[in-house]
Amino acid sequence: MKKKATIYDIARELNITVSTVSRALNNFSTISEATKKAVFETAKKLNYSPNRLASSLKSGKTYTIGVIIPSMEVHFFAVVIHSIEQVLKNNGYRILLYQSNESVENEINGVKTLLEAQVDGIIASMSLETEDTSHFQTLIKQNKPLVLFDRVDKSLNVSTVTLDDFKAGYLAAQHLIQQGYKNIAFVTTIHQNSIFGNRVKGYKAALIDHQLEIKEHHIIYGGLSIKDGRYGADKLMREQDRPDAIIAGDDYTALGVIKKLKELDLSPPQIGVIGFANETFSAFITPNLSTIDQQASKVGYECAQGFMKMIASENPYEVVEHTVIEPLVIVRQSTSK
C-alpha cells in the first residue's frame, strides 16, 4: 500500500509549488484557469484526498460538532439527532456522537473528549443526574457555541430549544375538558425536573380556567412506566371520588393505565386517557392513545439552526436564542367520548 498523495505530490508532478496547488484546490480566483485545471486533473490522477486534520490544525476549525444525548435508544433523541445531522451535513458539518447514559460523569467526560477533538461547538441534552453544569461553562469560556435542548439549564446563558411543557400540560387537560371529562387525574413522576413539574402546573391552570377543582389526591407521584401506570390507575379507581379521565406522564405510563382500566372494565374512552411523547406504539394500541406530540424533528431542526446562527457570528454568545416548541395534541380513541 503506497502512501496517500498530498499536495506536495501534486506540486512535484506539475513542477509548481504547494501554495499554488492549495489555492487551486480551494478555488482561489487568483489562479489561472490552466493551472487550476491541471491541478484538479493531477489530483484525480493521483487519487488525492485532502487531509482535513491538517487544515483544521492550521485554521482552528474542524467543521465537526459534538452532540451529547442521554441515549440513542430513546426514540425522541434518535429523531432529534436524525434531524440535526441532516441540517448540519448540508452546512458542511459532521457530527461526533456521545451518549451520557444518564450519567453526569459520562457527560463531563463527553465534553472533555469532544473538546479535545476540537469540535467547533456542542449540541446537548443533559442527563437526568446533571445538576452542576460547570462542565458546559468551558464551552462558553472558549466562546464555542453551545445549544441545549429539551433538558436544559436555564441559568446558563446558552441557546436553548425546549418544549412548552406548561402548555403541554394545559392542552392535555383542556382537551379532556372539551371532550366532556370533568374529574381529571394526573399520574406523573416524583422526579424533580422542571419538565414534569411544568406539565402539572399547566394541568392545574387549565382546571382553574375551567372552574374545576384541583384535587391533590388525584395527582399520583411515582415513576414513569407501564407498571407505574397500572399502579396509578388502580389507586385512582379505588377512590370514592373516582376520576373520569387520567393524564399520564408519558405514553408508557398511559399504556399501563389503559391496561389496568381494561381489566377493570373501564376501557377508554369511558375513562379518558392521554399521554405525552407520541411514541410509535401509541397509534397502534387498542384503544389507540391520544397524546401530546413533542415534535422531535422540529426540535432537531431548531437546534441546528440555532447552532448555525451562533457559529456564523464572531461572538456566538451575543446571538443566543431561546426557542420554544409548541406541543401538539394528537386526538385518538382514548379520549373520544
Place this chain on the structure above:
Amino acid sequence: MKKKATIYDIARELNITVSTVSRALNNFSTISEATKKAVFETAKKLNYSPNRLASSLKSGKTYTIGVIIPSMEVHFFAVVIHSIEQVLKNNGYRILLYQSNESVENEINGVKTLLEAQVDGIIASMSLETEDTSHFQTLIKQNKPLVLFDRVDKSLNVSTVTLDDFKAGYLAAQHLIQQGYKNIAFVTTIHQNSIFGNRVKGYKAALIDHQLEIKEHHIIYGGLSIKDGRYGADKLMREQDRPDAIIAGDDYTALGVIKKLKELDLSPPQIGVIGFANETFSAFITPNLSTIDQQASKVGYECAQGFMKMIASENPYEVVEHTVIEPLVIVRQSTSK
C-alpha cells in the same frame, strides 16, 4: 479570551523542553517522577487540554471511526449505534455519524467525508439503493477496517455482522406449525434483497421439513407497511383455500394484517400472525404480536468487536470475520392458539 495552553506553555513555565512535557503527559517510563508531577500540576494550573488534531496528524491515528447508516429514525439502527458507541467509547474511540437516507449518492459522499476526516475505519449498513460498492473498496485499499452489518455485500471481503434470515423465516414458520397451524401464508416485499428472499426460503424449507405444501399463491409480494399488510390479509382471506396463519415481512405489515383480520372477525390467534423486527409497539398492540427479534444490541456489540479486532491487527483484512446473529422467536398472543 486568551489562547489555549499548549505543551509549549507548560515547558516554558517549567524551563524544560516540549519533548519532556510530551513524554510526561504520555506517562513515559523514562521520565523522573518529579518532572512528571510538575508537568501534570502545571498542566492543570494552565487549564491545558490536549489538541488531538495535532497528535493525530503526526501519528496518522485519529481514534475516530465513521458510522454510516440509512437513518437514525429506524429504531433498529438507533439501537445498533447505541451499542457500537458504548463499546467503542470504552476503547477510546469516537463515533462520527453519517446518514445515507437510503441514497447511494449520500453514502458515497459519506465515505468520502469520513475518509477526509481521517477516520481509522468505518462501520456501515448499506442503503437499499446501493448496488455498486466500489466506494467501500477505497477503505480496503487503504487497509482501513470496514465492518458491514445487516445490509451487506457478500462479494466484499470485509467483516460482516448479519442476521440469519433463512433461519428467521424457518423459525417463524416452524413456530406456527408447532402451534398447530397448517396452511401458512407469507406477505413480503417485492424488493430484491437477500434479506427478504432468504426469509422466504427459510419459510419454504420449514414447510417442506414438515410435509406441508408450498403454495406460491400464498406468497404475496408487495411492500412492507400497515397498508400492505391490510391488502395482503384481505387478498388471502378471499381465497378459496384460505390460510390459517400469516407471516408478515415486518411488524408494521403484521400490524396491518391484524387490523384487517379483526375487521373480518378473524382476530388472531384464530388466524395466526407473526412478524419480524420486534418493534416496540408489537408488545403493546391487541392481540400482542409474536415476532422474530433481530437482537439489535448484539448486532452493534459484534460490529464493535469485529472492528476492534481488525484495528488491532497490523493487517486488518487477515482477520475478517463473518458473524451471524441468531434470530429469536418472541411468542405472544397472536400465535397462541
Place this chain on the structure above:
DNA sequence: TTGAAAGCGCTAACAA
C-alpha cells in the same frame, strides 16, 4: 533522564 530538531499536511502572509 532530558534536549534539539525534524516533520505530519495544509494555509497564508509576504515577496516577487
Place this chain on the structure above:
DNA sequence: TTGTTAGCGCTTTCAA
C-alpha cells in the same frame, strides 16, 4: 499569477 516560508500542536529519533 506564482513562489518562499513560517507555523498550527504534537511526537519521536537521535544525541547528550
